[in-house]
Amino acid sequence: MAEKLLLANHISRSFGALQAVKDLTLQVRGGEIFGLMGPDGAGKTTLMRMLCGALLPDSGEIHIDGVDMKRFPDKAREAIGYLSQRFSLYEDLTVLENLRFFAEVRGLDRHQWQPRTMEILEFVGLAEFIHRRAGNLSGGMRQKLGLATALVHHPRLLLLDEPTGGVDPVTRQDFWQLLIRLVREEYVGVLVSTPYMDEAIRCTYVGMMIGGELVLEGAPDQLLKEMSGQVLELQGSPLSIWRRAAAKLPGVQDAQIFGNRLHLKVDQASLRSVTRALKRTARQEKLNLIRIETVDPTLDDVFIRVLSRHMDTSDLHTQTGERHA
Amino acid sequence: MRQRLRSLIRKEFIQITRDPRTLGLIIIIPVMQLFLLGYAATNDVTDVPMAVYDLDQSSDSRALIEAYNSAGYFLVTHTISSLDELERLIEDGDVRVGLLIPPDYSNSLQTGQPAEIGVIIDGSDPSVAKTALSSTQLIGQAFGAQIQEQKLIRSGMTGFTTQPVEVRTQVWYNPTLEDAYFMVPGIVGMVLFTLTSMVTANSIVRERERGTIEQIIVTPIRPWELVVGKIVPYVILAFINTGEVLLIGSLWFHVPIRGSLWLVFGLSGVFLLTSLGIGLLASTIASTQQEAMLIVYMIFLPSVFLSGFFFPIAAMPQVLQWISAMIPLRYYLNIIRALLLKGVGITAIQEDVIALAIFGLALMTVASLRFRKRLD
Numbered sequence: 205m206a207e208k209l210l211l212a213n214h215i216s217r218s219f220g221a222l223q224a225v226k227d228l229t230l231q232v233r234g235g236e237i238f239g240l241m242g243p244d245g246a247g248k249t250t251l252m253r254m255l256c257g258a259l260l261p262d263s264g265e266i267h268i269d270g271v272d273m274k275r276f277p278d279k280a281r282e283a284i285g286y287l288s289q290r291f292s293l294y295e296d297l298t299v300l301e302n303l304r305f306f307a308e309v310r311g312l313d314r315h316q317w318q319p320r321t322m323e324i325l326e327f328v329g330l331a332e333f334i335h336r337r338a339g340n341l342s343g344g345m346r347q348k349l350g351l352a353t354a355l356v357h358h359p360r361l362l363l364l365d366e367p368t369g370g371v372d373p374v375t376r377q378d379f380w381q382l383l384i385r386l387v388r389e390e391y392v393g394v395l396v397s398t399p400y401m402d403e404a405i406r407c408t409y410v411g412m413m414i415g416g417e418l419v420l421e422g423a424p425d426q427l428l429k430e431m432s433g434q435v436l437e438l439q440g441s442p443l444s445i446w447r448r449a450a451a452k453l454p455g456v457q458d459a460q461i462f463g464n465r466l467h468l469k470v471d472q473a474s475l476r477s478v479t480r481a482l483k484r485t486a487r488q489e490k491l492n493l494i495r496i497e498t499v500d501p502t503l504d505d506v507f508i509r510v511l512s513r514h515m516d517t518s519d520l521h522t523q524t525g526e527r528h529a
Numbered sequence: 530m531r532q533r534l535r536s537l538i539r540k541e542f543i544q545i546t547r548d549p550r551t552l553g554l555i556i557i558i559p560v561m562q563l564f565l566l567g568y569a570a571t572n573d574v575t576d577v578p579m580a581v582y583d584l585d586q587s588s589d590s591r592a593l594i595e596a597y598n599s600a601g602y603f604l605v606t607h608t609i610s611s612l613d614e615l616e617r618l619i620e621d622g623d624v625r626v627g628l629l630i631p632p633d634y635s636n637s638l639q640t641g642q643p644a645e646i647g648v649i650i651d652g653s654d655p656s657v658a659k660t661a662l663s664s665t666q667l668i669g670q671a672f673g674a675q676i677q678e679q680k681l682i683r684s685g686m687t688g689f690t691t692q693p694v695e696v697r698t699q700v701w702y703n704p705t706l707e708d709a710y711f712m713v714p715g716i717v718g719m720v721l722f723t724l725t726s727m728v729t730a731n732s733i734v735r736e737r738e739r740g741t742i743e744q745i746i747v748t749p750i751r752p753w754e755l756v757v758g759k760i761v762p763y764v765i766l767a768f769i770n771t772g773e774v775l776l777i778g779s780l781w782f783h784v785p786i787r788g789s790l791w792l793v794f795g796l797s798g799v800f801l802l803t804s805l806g807i808g809l810l811a812s813t814i815a816s817t818q819q820e821a822m823l824i825v826y827m828i829f830l831p832s833v834f835l836s837g838f839f840f841p842i843a844a845m846p847q848v849l850q851w852i853s854a855m856i857p858l859r860y861y862l863n864i865i866r867a868l869l870l871k872g873v874g875i876t877a878i879q880e881d882v883i884a885l886a887i888f889g890l891a892l893m894t895v896a897s898l899r900f901r902k903r904l905d
Contacts, residue, residue, distance in 0.1 A: 258746045258904045278749040286747040292740040296547040297540065308536035309748045337547075353744065 209393035215264030239407030240397040247416040285359030295339030310357035344375030431501040537758025580607040587635035713778035729808030730821040787872025803857040806892025
């Protein structure tokens with residue numbers, strides 16, 4: 205079993221009355237990409253900031269590569285590369301100046317930072333822009349520069365807070381290719397938060413955060429397997445009426461609209477009865493039904509199911525601002 | 530550690546040069562203030578426009594008018610023939626002072642009676658009025674004494690022409706009482722104070738505002754390294770400003786620099802501790818650059834008015850004098866004025882130096898303790 209690069213043990217943090225992170229425990233190992241999913245305001249950024257030592261947790265412990273963040277913050281941070289949600293490099297410095305600065309303050313001397321920065325810039329594809337000011341880079345290039353600075357000192361653990369937010373799909377693709385290569389070649393551990401469900405499937409492990417808590421975690425395959433054979437997909441119209449009708453049927457745990465389809469989470473035992481009931485409804489209510497069949501679940505099914513279950517119960521109102529710091 | 534500090538300072542300098550407009554302002558502001566305050570903020574009252582209502586029309590009365598006109602304080606601009614006219618001129622602001630010579634002026638002088646003259650002063654601007662009041666009295670007395678002397682000579686009593694008590698005043702350090710001598714050292718203090726505290730506060734708050742602090746936090750940079758790295762470039766700029774003001778002050782305004790330049794710069798360094806401390810403190814309180822500016826401004830205004838920059842501390846009400854003792858700029862002004870104008874050594878100003886050092890160390894300590902490398 206690989207070593208634990210990140211270990212957060214029962215950490216909590218509140219801002220006034222708002223409990224942003226509640227008694228959360230998670231761990232990341234080398235060679236692992238831990239995808240942190242969750243709606244805005246779930247506490248992802250607060251969690252990230254605590255993990256890199258920018259915020260102190262009210263309670264709980266954080267160990268980075270075995271080092272206690274509270275007692276030896278600077279030692280612990282040596283192992284961390286952090287990319288914050290907001291672009292946080294100097295816009296008035298060039299790409300190279302930014303990299304050099306962060307390399308030097310990370311302790312790399314001239315003989316080390318020069319080859320290292322070139323290597324990294326090559327790696328992220330910014331080699332031809334070294335003399336451009338960071339403020340004049342496009343959104344995607346900024347994120348790549350951010351990743352480059354986070355990587356400059358060979359960190360063992362990468363904390364990436366929504367690194368692909370507002371970045372075009374092609375660059376997102378590139379970015380993930382880079383991450384996967386890093387994990388494979390350098391065996392770093394990555395904790396990445398993302399609002400994009402399609403990025404979750406690339407992770408080795410995913411966690412779902414809602415209202416400051418990690419409500420679900422597991423390897424994507426595992427999560428999908430748990431749900432397999434339980435998703436009915438229905439095409440027809442009007443979907444909103446279909447949804448209401450389906451939700452009332454016994455055995456239907458959840459009904460969600462994805463684009464032009466309706467996905468129903470159904471008890472495995474009720475699959476047949478639900479299918480029959482829906483066909484009957486189509487005849488009786490004269491609703492348009494094109495197709496109904498069991499499909500393989502996607503991570504969207506998994507997450508939205510968890511999300512809707514939690515939202516229904518209570519936590520919607522705790523979804524206020526994430527940026528209290 | 531040395532490398533981190535060097536990188537921080539280097540980065541800060543690059544950033545300063547990347548913002549040429551701000552750098553330009555930092556260089557130009559002291560020059561501007563020097564010229565504005567060196568000329569405008571002056572209490573020297575000269576050539577106050579004066580109207581003369583001469584009812585006597587004698588050679589004696591003309592001699593009196595000439596005495597007033599030639600003293601430099603007043604300039605006879607109007608000769609009038611009624612009091613109504615004087616009233617109108619003063620109301621319109623054409624003259625500030627009216628001189629009334631009664632018809633029996635010459636006669637009284639000849640017959641040895643006390644001759645009276647009237648002076649009317651526009652009191653709407655107290656500082657002009659005060660100077661005008663004292664100058665009219667002085668000129669009148671001097672002129673009176675002169676007449677008496679001549680009379681005594683004419684009557685052959687040459688032995689008693691000297692006055693029983695003669696006050697010989699001698700003004701040291703600034704014999705011609707130039708306001709610029711007083712203002713220029715003050716401007717050094719004000720420039721050091723405002724520029725360093727504002728620029729330091731802003732450059733730190735900017736890191737927070739733009740989010741760059743988040744990236745700094747995850748590096749092993751120590752809080753004190755961040756503080757020193759921020760401060761060093763601005764200390765250098767502040768010393769450039771000091772040199773600039775002193776150079777122009779001495780070349781253009783001919784302000785003497787009698788004390789040791791080493792002491793001037795060294796003690797300016799001590800004063801910088803306080804203004805950097807204030808800037809740093811403001812940056813630990815403020816979350817936006819605007820807030821930081823307002824906090825510095827809040828401290829700046831009372832500093833200017835209560836430090837003795839414009840108004841003498843001795844003339845303030847007791848309570849304000851106590852408050853003034855809490856203002857570091859006050860001690861620096863004492864020091865720099867003494868160094869430049871009196872050319873004293875450090876022993877003459879040691880109390881001020883000690884007070885300033887205490888303020889500087891206290892402010893820096895509090896600010897550094899409050900300075901955290903965290904977001905909350």
